[in-house]
Amino acid sequence: xxxxxxxxxxxxxxxxxxxxxxxxxxxxxxxxxxxxxxxxxxxxxxxxxxxxxxxxxxxxxxxxxxxxxxxxxxxxxxxxxxx
Amino acid sequence: xxxxxxxxxxxxxxxxxxxxxxxxxxxxxxxxxxxxxxxxxxxxxxxxxxxxxxxxxxxxxxxxxxxxxxxxxxxxxxxxxxxxxxxxxxxxxxxxxxxxxxxxxxxxxxxxxxxxxxxxxxxxxxxxxxxxxxxxxxxxxxxxxxxxxxxxxxxxxxxxxxxxxxxxxx
Numbered sequence: 001x002x003x004x005x006x007x008x009x010x011x012x013x014x015x016x017x018x019x020x021x022x023x024x025x026x027x028x029x030x031x032x033x034x035x036x037x038x039x040x041x042x043x044x045x046x047x048x049x050x051x052x053x054x055x056x057x058x059x060x061x062x063x064x065x066x067x068x069x070x071x072x073x074x075x076x077x078x079x080x081x082x083x
Numbered sequence: 084x085x086x087x088x089x090x091x092x093x094x095x096x097x098x099x100x101x102x103x104x105x106x107x108x109x110x111x112x113x114x115x116x117x118x119x120x121x122x123x124x125x126x127x128x129x130x131x132x133x134x135x136x137x138x139x140x141x142x143x144x145x146x147x148x149x150x151x152x153x154x155x156x157x158x159x160x161x162x163x164x165x166x167x168x169x170x171x172x173x174x175x176x177x178x179x180x181x182x183x184x185x186x187x188x189x190x191x192x193x194x195x196x197x198x199x200x201x202x203x204x205x206x207x208x209x210x211x212x213x214x215x216x217x218x219x220x221x222x223x224x225x226x227x228x229x230x231x232x233x234x235x236x237x238x239x240x241x242x243x244x245x246x247x248x249x250x251x252x253x
Contacts, residue, residue, distance in 0.1 A: 030121055039192075049132040049134075052128050053125075064122075
């Protein structure tokens with residue numbers, strides 16, 4: 001019983017770690033995107049601002065989804081824990 | 084002799100974090116921090132978008148007298164702001180009867196270019212970008228786009244700025 005709970009908890013932690021790693025990767029892409037968009041904007045290429053903002057929004061949405069996933073996973077794991 | 088059921092130490096009451104929950108809390112907090120950082124990056128991109136849209140709307144070019152004929156010597160320069168305050172431009176008298184004007188903002192990273200009487204071109208001191216004085220095109224260096232040129236018109240003894248070309252919006 002305890003072993004299965006530990007295994008479930010361990011799987012939950014692994015999933016959380018995976019989600020965090022994915023968020024870090026997405027964030028790095030977003031930081032690069034912001035610097036590239038700013039660079040292009042300052043050099044007069046105003047047309048890149050819209051696609052830059054759209055892609056950044058998509059990346060933020062992905063990060064927010066992963067955060068919600070982590071939050072839900074954590075709540076489930078807590079609920080499964082014995083009193 | 085101490086009894087077995089000693090009360091928890093004071094620090095545990097002050098910092099009431101349970102070890103089982105600790106790993107979840109720290110992970111959740113880090114994830115939240117990363118997500119907020121992601122939101123800040125998105126906000127930065129939106130800010131750039133808003134700035135770009137506002138600049139596009141305010142792109143109307145006014146008519147502005149910039150200098151009198153003969154006011155500057157041959158090879159001399161005059162700085163002025165066009166089409167808006169803060170948009171620095173450079174007027175160069177290249178001959179007895181020849182004047183050219185360009186935006187002073189380098190198209191690479193927005194440093195101010197200056198007129199070099201040695202090389203007879205516009206030079207950006209930051210990364211050694213050179214622009215032709217004839218048409219503002221790139222001669223060498225990291226910039227990839229020409230300098231925006233101010234269209235000049237002569238009215239009496241006045242040089243009037245009436246518009247801009249190569250602005251990136253056209």
